Amino acid sequence: xxxxxxxxxxxxxxxxxxxxxxxxxxxxxxxxxxxxxxxxxxxxxxxxxxxxxxxxxxxxxxxxxxxxxxxxxxxxxxxxxxxxxxxx
Numbered sequence: 001x002x003x004x005x006x007x008x009x010x011x012x013x014x015x016x017x018x019x020x021x022x023x024x025x026x027x028x029x030x031x032x033x034x035x036x037x038x039x040x041x042x043x044x045x046x047x048x049x050x051x052x053x054x055x056x057x058x059x060x061x062x063x064x065x066x067x068x069x070x071x072x073x074x075x076x077x078x079x080x081x082x083x084x085x086x087x088x
Contacts, residue, residue: 004087008080015073022066023047023058032061 002010021043024031035043043063051058069077 004083008083011076011080011083015069015076017067017069017073019065019067021063023050023061023063024066026060026062029066037065 019037021035021037021040022031023033023043023046033046035046047063051061
């Protein structure tokens with residue numbers, strides 16, 4: 001049987017998250033469109049075309065590579081913490 005530390009480490013390793021390209025507001029990071037990480041050239045093309053067409057609208061936006069975790073991944077991290085705290 002694996003130890004609590006081993007299970008907690010595996011939970012953390014599995015909660016890697018993912019990266020996406022987003023055209024998002026600079027201030028609050030809300031976004032209007034999202035592309036998969038591997039679609040960088042498509043995202044850049046979309047951003048270049050649309051920001052030139054409507055520069056006043058997109059002045060407060062940026063193209064950004066964003067990392068995030070799903071709710072399940074966040075729960076995995078929380079579970080790892082709780083497991084370790086029980087084992088102390």
